[in-house]
Amino acid sequence: MEPNEDAAPIAPAGVDTDKPSAARIYDWYLGGTHNWAVDREFGKRAVQLWPGMPAMARQNRAFMNRVVEAALDAGIRQFIDLGSGVPTVGNVHEIIRRKVPEGEDATVVYVDYEPVAAAHSTVILEKDEATDWAGLVQRDLRDPEAIFEDEATRALIDFAEPVCVLLIAVMHFIGPHDRPARIVETYRSRVAAGSWLAISHASIENAPEEDTVGVRQMIANYRNTSNPMWLRDRAEFAPWFGDWTMLDPGITRLPDWRPDEEPDDDIRKASVFGWGGVAEKPRP
Known part of the structure; x- marks a missing residue:
């Protein structure tokens, strides 16, 4: 379904709508309406370079949904969604509302x-009447300590109990100068045994050479946004899980992580451009 390009909301105070934003571009890829003309134009150029980009966004969202459902089935009742972006269909709190038994x-x-x-x-949580159990922390994921100490985090998360930490389609916006491995290690160190860590990351490893040209150009274009992007191979991505226990089926292409339906042709073709995995912090 084509998004309604006239439905973008009024820009909140302080929001720069003159420069494309990765969060709003991602929302456009998913068919959302929380984006502006500059984001849509960037997205259209990206899709011209690599037509699989919207399918990549959809498979990341589907992966996240399956992870949240699996964590709930495993008894986890706390979630931190890092780099959550602008609201669109399939938010974590929507899955919780649908899956968690009444009471x-x-x-x-x-x-x-x-x-x-x-x-x-904030608007969508208020509209959904979820503000007593879901909150927003306006912080940079590169500053874990600030997130841990934020009032909303302290009110909603008990770090003595397991937490599912979600880093979905966001770590490829963290450059090598930010020391991404150390950032993820900090999150791992602060959560209780039994916690889960889910990460997905863009990659062109093993992708057909003829399909990587447009992807490389798209990545180069992202350097002109507020969120430059980096590609990483599986070998660089895998150590971020540390000594945690990888959950079946391990690090896989996103549609292959506990699939609940057969992916369509667009999703399957896009699957070679990303890795995903989930690990659990060992219990004593």
Whole structure:
């Protein structure tokens, strides 16, 4: 379905709509309406370079949904969604509301530093009457300590109990100068045994050479946005899980992580451009 390009909301105070934003571009890929002309134009150029980009976004969202459902089935009732972006269909709190039995409690903290993501996350949580168990922390995921100490995090997350930490389609916006391995290690160190860590990451490893030209150009174009992008191979991505126990089926192409339906042709073709995995912190 084509998004309604006239439906973009009024920009919140302080939001720069003159420069494309990765969060809003991603929302456009998913068919959302929380984006502006500059984001749509960037997205259209990216799709011209690599037509599989919207399918890549959809498979990341589907992967996240399956991870959240699996974590709930495993008894986890706390979630931190880092780099959550602007609201669109399939938010973590929507899955919780659908899956958690009546009478049971579950909480989620969305984390994003972009004002537009924060503003619209707040609006949707208020609209969904979820603010007593779901909150927004407007922080940069590169500053874990600030996120841990934020008032909303402290109110909603009990770090003595297992937490599912989600880093979905966001670590490829963290450059090598930011020391991504250390960032992820900090999150791992602060959560209780039994916690889960889910990560997905863009890659062109083993992708057909003829399909990588457009992807490389698209990545180069992202360097002109507020969120430059980096590709990484599986060997660089895998150590971020540390000594945690990889959950079946391990690090895989995103559609192959506990699939609940057969992926369509577009999703399967896009699957070679990303890795995903989930690990559990060992219990004593």
